[in-house]
Amino acid sequence: MIYIYDDSFDGFLTVIFDIYDLKIQPADICRERNHQPSLFAEKRTIITDGHKAGRVLSGIKKKLSLHGVHGIYKCWLSEQVGIEMMLFRYISYAIKSKRNIENDFSDSDVLEVSQVVKKINREIHRMHAFVRFQKTRDGVYAATIAPDFDVVTLLAPHFKERYKSQQWFIYDTKRQYGIYYDLSEVVEVKLENAQWQGRNKVSRLVLAEEEKEFELWWKSYFKATSIEERANIKLHLKHVPRRYWRYLPEKV
Known part of the structure; x- marks a missing residue:
């Protein structure tokens, strides 16, 4: 049967x-x-x-x-x-x-x-480390993920505790659903006709103006603090596998 x-x-x-x-x-x-x-x-x-x-x-x-x-x-x-x-x-x-x-x-x-x-x-541990929120024009901090396993609901306790004073939204673009925190509780949400930019990241059209500037500052900081002669690619990939680079502004 x-x-x-x-x-x-x-x-x-x-x-x-x-x-x-x-x-x-x-x-x-x-x-x-x-x-x-x-x-x-x-x-x-x-x-x-x-x-x-x-x-x-x-x-x-x-x-x-x-x-x-x-x-x-x-x-x-x-x-x-x-x-x-x-x-x-x-x-x-x-x-x-x-x-x-x-x-x-x-x-x-x-x-x-x-x-x-x-x-x-x-x-779950890697999602805690690699999820990157971006501020949208309506004040909600949004992030997209596409993890190997269906762990988005298991992320709620960590991010609710860490960002309890902010409205945030994490969406799994692979499974087409996510979680939203409205300052009081976390609920599951599903978007209809969701549209993303490259690598299924949050569209730049909905980002707050200061968020775009912050992304440029972060890339400049990362480049300035990197020492090319001391780069250890093997060690870097061990801690930050390539499949997680999509979440990191400095890797875009």
Whole structure:
């Protein structure tokens, strides 16, 4: 049986509930947008149910630490091929075990979950360091990103704490949604007909005049403080991989 669900974590948890309820083991679990139709495979489309999802989450919380529960969500956000089946096996193992399984790295799924969480945490850390806000004409500080993993919602606590007195907006141009802070709370937003300039950066047409000047000053400062003879490209790329250069004004 192939279980198909919408693109939501609650939808995935609903699938877990229905697998146990129907007692039909999955051949695969996939998001609707990733499903490849087959003439021979039996499939079942699962309708997201908040109550069912909540029951599964409550059961998981009884078996794992808070860190472990967050790890499941982070793994799901990785969007890696086969991640749903791996998480199903991980959750099944946790539910049937009489002890906490989070450090049982002899199990291949436990080990894989740990490794994926490390990748997600590394991506979050890099987004904290490399996101560059630009002031728009309406006073909102905006930034665009296109991370390897779907981590934009996981950035909210850091930036809300760091820029609590400013309105800001971070948009994932790869997944076409973002988060907006209005000085009181962070909400998810999706833009219709969004238009960006090169490298999917915020259009210069909406930037405040002082922002354009600041960008020029920053480039001049970076150039003036760089010592060409002491450049260590290998070390530089280790700490600032090329795929993150798109966020940095000095690299544009």
